[in-house]
Amino acid sequence: MTTKKYETYYVPAQSHWPIVGAVALFMIAFGAGNYVSDLAKGESGLGGYLLLAGIALVIYMMFGWFKNVIDESMSGKYSPQLDASFRQGMTWFIFSEVMFFAAFFGALFYVRMFSVPWLDGAGNNVMTGEVLWPDFTATWPLIKTPDGTVTQGMGWYGLPLINTILLMTSSITAHFAHIALEQDRRPQLKAWLGVTILLGVAFLGFQVLEYSHGYSEEMKLYLTSGIYGNTFYMLTGFHGMHVTLGTVMLIVMFLRILKGHFSPKSHFAFQAASWYWHFVDVVWVMLFVFVYIL
Amino acid sequence: MTTDVLNDHDSHEGEHHDDHKMTGIKRWLYTTNHKDIGSMYLWFSFIMFLVGGALAMVIRAELFQPGLQIVEPDFFNQLTTVHGLIMVFGAIMPAFVGFANWMLPMMIGAPDMALPRLNNWSFWILPFAFAILIGSFFMESGAPNFGWTFYAPLSTTYSNGSTAFFVFAVHIMGISSIMGAINIVVTIMNMRAPGMTYMKMPLFVWTFFITAYLLIAVMPILAGVVTMLLTDTYFGTSFFDAAGGGDPVLFQHIFWFFGHPEVYIMILPAFGIVSTIIPAFSRKKLFGYSSMVYATSSIAFLSFIVWAHHMFTTGMPLFGELFFMYCTMLIAVPTGVKVFNWMATMWRGSMTFETPMLFSIAFVILFTIGGFSGLMLALTPVDFQYHDTYFVVAHFHYVLVTGSLFSIFAGAYYWLPKWTGHMYDETLGKVHFWCSLISVNLLFFPMHFLGLAGMPRRIPDYALQFADFNKWVSIGGFAFGLSQLIFLAVVIKCIRGGEKASAKPWEGAEGLEWTVASPAPYHTFTTPPKID
Ligand code: HEM
Ligand SMILES: [Cu+2]
Numbered sequence: 173m174t175t176k177k178y179e180t181y182y183v184p185a186q187s188h189w190p191i192v193g194a195v196a197l198f199m200i201a202f203g204a205g206n207y208v209s210d211l212a213k214g215e216s217g218l219g220g221y222l223l224l225a226g227i228a229l230v231i232y233m234m235f236g237w238f239k240n241v242i243d244e245s246m247s248g249k250y251s252p253q254l255d256a257s258f259r260q261g262m263t264w265f266i267f268s269e270v271m272f273f274a275a276f277f278g279a280l281f282y283v284r285m286f287s288v289p290w291l292d293g294a295g296n297n298v299m300t301g302e303v304l305w306p307d308f309t310a311t312w313p314l315i316k317t318p319d320g321t322v323t324q325g326m327g328w329y330g331l332p333l334i335n336t337i338l339l340m341t342s343s344i345t346a347h348f349a350h351i352a353l354e355q356d357r358r359p360q361l362k363a364w365l366g367v368t369i370l371l372g373v374a375f376l377g378f379q380v381l382e383y384s385h386g387y388s389e390e391m392k393l394y395l396t397s398g399i400y401g402n403t404f405y406m407l408t409g410f411h412g413m414h415v416t417l418g419t420v421m422l423i424v425m426f427l428r429i430l431k432g433h434f435s436p437k438s439h440f441a442f443q444a445a446s447w448y449w450h451f452v453d454v455v456w457v458m459l460f461v462f463v464y465i466l
Numbered sequence: 467m468t469t470d471v472l473n474d475h476d477s478h479e480g481e482h483h484d485d486h487k488m489t490g491i492k493r494w495l496y497t498t499n500h501k502d503i504g505s506m507y508l509w510f511s512f513i514m515f516l517v518g519g520a521l522a523m524v525i526r527a528e529l530f531q532p533g534l535q536i537v538e539p540d541f542f543n544q545l546t547t548v549h550g551l552i553m554v555f556g557a558i559m560p561a562f563v564g565f566a567n568w569m570l571p572m573m574i575g576a577p578d579m580a581l582p583r584l585n586n587w588s589f590w591i592l593p594f595a596f597a598i599l600i601g602s603f604f605m606e607s608g609a610p611n612f613g614w615t616f617y618a619p620l621s622t623t624y625s626n627g628s629t630a631f632f633v634f635a636v637h638i639m640g641i642s643s644i645m646g647a648i649n650i651v652v653t654i655m656n657m658r659a660p661g662m663t664y665m666k667m668p669l670f671v672w673t674f675f676i677t678a679y680l681l682i683a684v685m686p687i688l689a690g691v692v693t694m695l696l697t698d699t700y701f702g703t704s705f706f707d708a709a710g711g712g713d714p715v716l717f718q719h720i721f722w723f724f725g726h727p728e729v730y731i732m733i734l735p736a737f738g739i740v741s742t743i744i745p746a747f748s749r750k751k752l753f754g755y756s757s758m759v760y761a762t763s764s765i766a767f768l769s770f771i772v773w774a775h776h777m778f779t780t781g782m783p784l785f786g787e788l789f790f791m792y793c794t795m796l797i798a799v800p801t802g803v804k805v806f807n808w809m810a811t812m813w814r815g816s817m818t819f820e821t822p823m824l825f826s827i828a829f830v831i832l833f834t835i836g837g838f839s840g841l842m843l844a845l846t847p848v849d850f851q852y853h854d855t856y857f858v859v860a861h862f863h864y865v866l867v868t869g870s871l872f873s874i875f876a877g878a879y880y881w882l883p884k885w886t887g888h889m890y891d892e893t894l895g896k897v898h899f900w901c902s903l904i905s906v907n908l909l910f911f912p913m914h915f916l917g918l919a920g921m922p923r924r925i926p927d928y929a930l931q932f933a934d935f936n937k938w939v940s941i942g943g944f945a946f947g948l949s950q951l952i953f954l955a956v957v958i959k960c961i962r963g964g965e966k967a968s969a970k971p972w973e974g975a976e977g978l979e980w981t982v983a984s985p986a987p988y989h990t991f992t993t994p995p996k997i998d
Contacts, residue, residue, distance in 0.1 A: 181657070183578045183989075186488060186496035190587035197641065198594035201634035205598065208630040208700050209607070237583070257580040257656050264648045268686045275690025275720055279705055287713035295783060304708070319709035396702035399711035406697065 182249050189237040196233055199226030242441075246433070255440055262444040266451045269414070273455055276410065280403045280462060284312055288399070291318055317398030324391045326404065328464035331382045335375050336460045339415075342371035343453040346422075346446045356436045358429070365426050368449070372419040379412050407463055411455055418452045421445040495590070498582035499988065500567045503589050505885070507564030508878075510592060512954070514556030515871075517600065519947050521549040526943035529936050532928050540626070542926035543611035548599065550614025554732070555639050556596050558866065561874045562735040563588075563646050566674050568885065570650065572979040572986065573668050575659030575995045580652040584645050591642040598635040602628050613924060615725065618706035618717040622698045629699045633692045640685045647681035650674055659978075661997035665759070668977055669752060672759050673738030676766045677731050683770075684727045691720040715780050722773035730769040733865060734762060736833075736873030737804060740826045742977070743880050744808050747823035748815025749974040754807040761800035761807075768797045778849045787846045794844035798837065805834055820972075821895035825876035828903055829869060836864030839914065854924075857917025863910045875902075875953065880975075882960050883967035887985030890960040898956060901949035908942030 199222050206219025244250065292310035293301030301308065305318040313325030326332070349364035386393035386404075395405045425445050428434065434442055488496060497503060525545050528536045537545065567585065571578055579585045603609045607627030612620035621629055654675045658667070667675075695717070697703040704710025706717045737758075745752045752758065774782060774790040782790075808830050817823070839861040843849050852858060875898075882890045912935040917923075921932045928936065970980035982990045 181577050183992075184498055184582055186492075186498055187583050187586070188496050190583050191495045191590050193587050194590035194594055197591055197638045198597070201595070201638045202598055202631075205631035205634045208696070209627060212627070212630075212700050253656065254580075257652050260652045260655055261581055261584075261648050264651055264682055265644075268644050268648075268682050270686075271683055272686035272690050275687045276694075278687075278720060278723070279690075279694065279716060282716050282719060283712060287708070287716060288711050290713075291708060291711065314711045317704070317710045321710065395697075396704075399704055402697070402703040402705055402710070402712070406694070406703070 181251060182244075182254055184244065187237070187240065189233055189240065193230065193233045193237070196226050196229035199223070199229060201226075242428075242433070245438075245440075255438070258440050259443070262440075262447060266447060269451065270455075273407070273410070273458075276403065276407050277458065277462065280407065283399050283403070288312065288314055312400070314398055314400040319398075321396075321398050323393045323397035323401055325400065326382070326386060326391075326393060326464065328460065331378050331385075332460060332464045335378050335382075336456065338371050338375045338378070339453050339456050342368045342375070343450055345371065346449045350442070350446050353434060353439055353442060354436050362426070362429060365422065365429065369419060369422050369426060372415060372422065372449075376412065376415055376419070379408070379415075404463060407459055411452070411459055414452050414455070418445070418449045421448060496586070498578070498586055500571050500579045500582065500585065501885075501986065501988065503579075503582075503585050504564045504567030504569075506589050507560050507567060510589070511557050511559075511561035511564060512957075514552050514560070514596065516950070516954075518549050518552035518557055519950065521545050521552070523944065523947050525549065526940040528926055529928070530940040531937070532930055532933050534927055537926065539926050540608070540611055543613070543924065544603065544609040546924050547610045547613050547616075548603070551599060551610070552596070553866070554614060554728070555636075556592070558732045558870050558874070559643065560592060562674075562677070562732075562870075563650075565735065565739065565874075565877055565881075566646075566650050566678075569881065569979060570653055570671060570674060571657070572982065572990055573671055573977055574654065574657060574662055575978050575991045575997065576653060576657035577989060577992045577994075579649050580657050581649050585649050588642045588646040588649065591638050595635045595639040595642065598631055602631045605631070607631075615721060616692075616695065617721070618695060618698065618714050621695055622706060625699055629695065633696045636692045637689055640689045643681055643685045647678040647685070650678035651682065654678075659991070659994035659997050665756065666997065668738075669741040669755060669758050669762075670738040670977075673734045673741070673762055676762050677734045680727045680731050680734070680766055680769065684724045684731075687720060687724040688728075691717065691724065694720075715777070715782075718777050718780060719774065722776045723770075725776065726773040727766075727769045729862075729865070730765060732870045733833075734766065736829070736870045737762065739873045739877040739880075740808065740829050741804075743822045743826045743876050744811050744830075746880070746972050746975040747820060747826075748812045748817050750811055750815040752807070753810035753813075754803070757803055758807055761803040764800045765797060768793060768800070772797060775844055775849070778846045779853045791844060791846045795841065798841055801837055805830060805837075820879075821890075821892065821899055822876045822880035824896065824899045825872045825879065828899070829872045829876065832864055832868030832872070832907075836861055836866075836869055839864065852917060854922055855917035856913040856921045856923055859923050860910050860913035860917060863913070867910065868906055872902075875899075878953075878957070880972070881979075882957070883971045884979060884984050884986055886961050886964075887967055888960050888964035889967050889971060890956050891964065894952060894956045894959070898949060898952040901952065902946060905942050905945035905949055909939055909946050910942075912939050912942075 203219050203222030203224075203226050206217055207223055208219075210217045210219055288310045289295070290297040290300060291305065292308055293299075294310070308318045309316075313323075315324060316322050345364045345368045349361050349368060352358075352360035352364055383405075385391055393404065394401055396402075422445055425442050428441070433439075494502065494506060524537065525542070528534070528542060567579065570576075599609075605628070610616065610621070610628045610632045611626050612624075616632070621632075654667070654671060694703070694705040698705050698707065698712075703712075705712045706714045708714070741752055741758060772790055772794045774786055775794040778787060778790070812827075819827075839857065843852055843858065843861055879890060879895055882888075916932055916935050916939075919932065921928055967984040969983050971984065972980075978991075978995060979986070981995070
């Protein structure tokens, strides 16, 4: 009966949401371009407002688009095949996110293994060290850059360790929530999902706290503190943005569950959100190992 | 399976479809139809091709004679930069996505792409992204002037102020590409008609499948590197600044880790198109189908471990120089397999030489020339001499213009009857081919010698001894540019009328797309065909 499966692929109706999304992305890109350029010139223009309007429009678009999809899904228009398309689409989207982080991890590994030691004369670069910055010594964390900016390394114990535990736990609770959904035990589902969300929020809170330590007078660990500060804030910052997005997704799932959505068999959106959450968790473990511990 | 059966399927479309064609502009803005979206991609790409070509005309006009005549050096840099960016991201890539949209669902017997709304979004981002990029010519800062490779510190410390717009334009282009690629992968994995196993897919489908994976893997790397560029330029980071512990060479590593797979993103689909057309006009099956699949996959894999062949002169450690040299030369093996298979397909075929076939044969020969110059560039010590000269310019224009672009022409002529329902004007098509062929070689072949003699790329002026060759190159350039207007005429003529095309106008053609009427009905394969 394989053919049966193929007979009802749902080709959706025309929709105005994609073009709204394209306009929104344009506003974001053009607004951000103006905003940043003006910033550099010390002027202030309308770029920032355009950027914010663009973001608002994207959010509006997501609401509308997803509502559309949810309505269609609830009215039974979707086939298992379409469900598979969604799942595969989400998987590859997450893969692309992994590659985005790979670029920053690649930069981190490169500076640690190559460029920082080279600046101190490693390999065949003795003269580089001698001629450019004779006083420079290669260390990691790079607490003193060649041009003399001083900073401090962030330890792995304390907040980062707590955050690791929080996020690892949340991955497990997310999994429990999923099992509960599959077994149609709604109260447990709500409880586990609620706990997951709280853990995510707590993680973000601690992250803010950690940043405020970094930016304090005693640590002087800024985004601009040379390559250590750069990689530290860019990696943890992008990760934090992804946690935020993941938390929002989970909250939306929570609201939908309260409204009675999802069944043990059909819950793609929930699955996608939980995959995303696991992905965010794995990235954090990598961060914890390579940014904090090693 | 006969044509009648399929037309019958098409006639009772609609029951399961909410998808009724709207009229006017709304049809194009809101569409979820893969054929509409494919057409928009193709038109967009053609317009970008003409815009990018116009910039190239100004470049060649300036280089017609030594000395500075027409443009200022800084503006010249803007021209080369935007020309490169438009051709890569605006002309070649969207053209292939256009082919993917039009042909993939029909070739695998699917009703549409797997995620049709996402598909629409992917397309409509592009015009906006290029509006920003091209619009930057009219901004205070001017357009990007740091080359399509936007090396730091040219694009950071020494930026003319266009970096921010450039970065955000690239970001949204990247979003468009990633979503487009995800759509292609999912369509192929999930929407094939029952019975179409992976090894029964047309090679065209295979090449787009693998290309889409490359895109999903490397476009995010591009997003990452432009993000670092942005923070380096405007927010005080020093990823690419040694004073803060970073390294400008790091930029090149990350960029080329994206960039080399990117060049294969622009050639693998071309392989797919040519592998469809050559068997059709040789009236033989493609020689070595499975070896083609494996060759494509290994090229894709190898493309991830050769990036630093663009960086031989940056002072990498010796091990790096050797590793990247050998890996690069290794790519010649699967590429050779492909060229061999195309020749073997033609061998003793009963060939005819309609325009698609002419472009395909030219592709095989001229792309191979580009591959050979690539091999020369792959030799580290030799590249020390050739790097950043016109030899490199000759190399990549042979693979991209007589390679990718010629395959796009070939594919367009081949499928125009299916798209429009009319035969194109064969005479005009042949005129287009011969004009293009002659002028393109006049344009790019002498560049090899200019490069060997030491003429640097991306410079608006040159030493007197290069004057003769540059004159001929420019003449070739203008002729090539003008020849493309013939193509525009052919396409418009074909859309507006001409001899009616039958469902399968090419005797030797194979594939599901020829089992539906010409022009292809708005919806095809709403119920899948059975493949045996
Ligand atoms: C036969 C396989 C190929 C080999 C061995 C090869 C090798 C090379 C090498 C070594 C360079 C660097 C030259 C230099 O900057 O000194 C280069 C540049 C380039 N190649 Fe290839 N190549 C091959 C095929 C291709 C293909 C198929 C494409 C695209 C369709 C392509 C596009 C380019 C481009 C765009 C550049 C110049 C980038 C720039 O600096 O602006 N190549 N190639
Ligand atoms: Cu390359």
